[in-house]
Amino acid sequence: MNRDTETKDSVIGGFTVINEKTKSKVQNVGVLAGIKSFSKEQEDIINLTDESYSAKVDIVIATPGRLVDHLYNTPGFSMERLRILVIDEADRVIVEEKQNWYHTLEDVLYYYTSSISQNSWSNVSVRKRSRPIPTVGYHYDRSVDITLQKILVSATLTHDPEPLKQFNLHFPILFTSNRIHHNKNTLDAVLNDHENAETNSSEIKKQVKNDENREISNVISQLKSSENHTTTGVGQFLIPESLEEFLVTAKPDIRVLFLVYLVRQKHKKRILCFANTVDCAKRLNMLLASFQGIKSKFLSSHLHPDKRQRILNLFSVGLCQILVCTDSMARGIDINDVECVVSYDVPPSIKIYIHRIGRTARAGKKGTAYSLLSTNQFYHFKKDLKRAGRKKIKQLQFHQSKWSHFNAEYQVALRNYEMNMKISEKKCPNDLSKQVNNNKNVSEESMQNIKKPKSKRKKSTNEMLS
Known part of the structure; x- marks a missing residue:
């Protein structure tokens, strides 16, 4: 399965679950996965009234490529008020260098340029947003940059703090599906990496320090409570107890x-x-x-x-x-x-x-x-x-x-299996020649090898199934 098909299936599965869990709520869910046409997706998520844009949805589930397409090509689609970012299969983002979509998203989140019009098709917000700060104690006030919470989900996240830096995590907390023995060095390394992060005001610095002390206390508490458990640790693999x-x-x-x-x-x-x-x-x-x-x-x-x-x-x-x-x-x-x-x-x-x-x-x-x-x-x-x-x-x-x-x-x-295989071979006796004729880029030497294959002992059914 190619990556695009796989992520589409994941998006469909995520939409089904979220839609089911929010039936009695007011949340509207939008899907950006190439299942519908691009223009139809635009209509589903953005509303244009009196020359201003408003969101039609509270939650967006997207494939990486489609998300980037909308960031740059859908008027009014902005990450300015994004509150929660969930990255499923986060280990893929770490190991696959081709995942430029995340770097694009980071640029949109943190490095806006004021020279771009808010109504332009590039959709890069004119408001400069500060980096997330470790608290959720702000009211929804447009004069204050809201906190962005990032949630990384995976069964096989690395214990190495170095790759995690690209996510710009601030005071991360580890949640697991079962009780585990935490790797204190990993958590400390990630925490210490952000300890000296620059902030814009003395008030924020004070808030960061208070939150830091509180979060480190929480982590230490988790470590102490899990010392007697012998299941897998961070960087190893989490297996359900059931x-x-x-x-x-x-x-x-x-x-x-x-x-x-x-x-x-x-x-x-x-x-x-x-x-x-x-x-x-x-x-x-x-x-x-x-x-x-x-x-x-x-x-x-x-x-x-x-x-x-x-x-x-x-x-x-x-x-x-x-x-x-x-x-x-x-x-x-x-x-x-x-x-x-x-x-x-x-x-x-x-x-x-x-x-x-x-x-x-x-x-x-x-x-x-x-x-x-x-x-x-x-x-x-x-x-x-x-x-x-x-x-x-x-x-x-x-x-x-x-x-x-x-x-x-x-x-x-x-x-019966061998009989069916023989029938299939009789129906398609020229598969080998078709392969040669259809492949226009095959070299002369390769074509000779295909036309005159080396004689091999025919494998038994059991060997083919092994």
């Missing part, structure tokens, strides 16, 4: 049967299964479809958004038991009541593992995560988990006694 994790040793050729076992024996109704490649995910989904009573779907970013949503709806209501996808879906989807997450392939990294299992055990609900590993993968993956602070993960062995009664049906499913 989540059970299992490392399952299973040979590649019987991993499909583990999914069947979860549905038939463990009576799981909503299983989110991750494969490392699109090809593997497609093959796995086709094979699962051959088992009687197993309903699975393959979810891809290449599907039309409406079709993708229909699949998610089927999964949410339990009409689809297994949803097979790749890691590109791990951040962009929000599905209620996922009972368990299965890593069909070993996760490429611990960070990806965290995002996979983060699809279940949400909002205090129970969930289970299974990682299917070969014997040699087990040692290395467990070692990586220990380094990340995950030391108490249960181990399971998928014994033959649990899948032997599925074996006959499995062999039939394999034959």
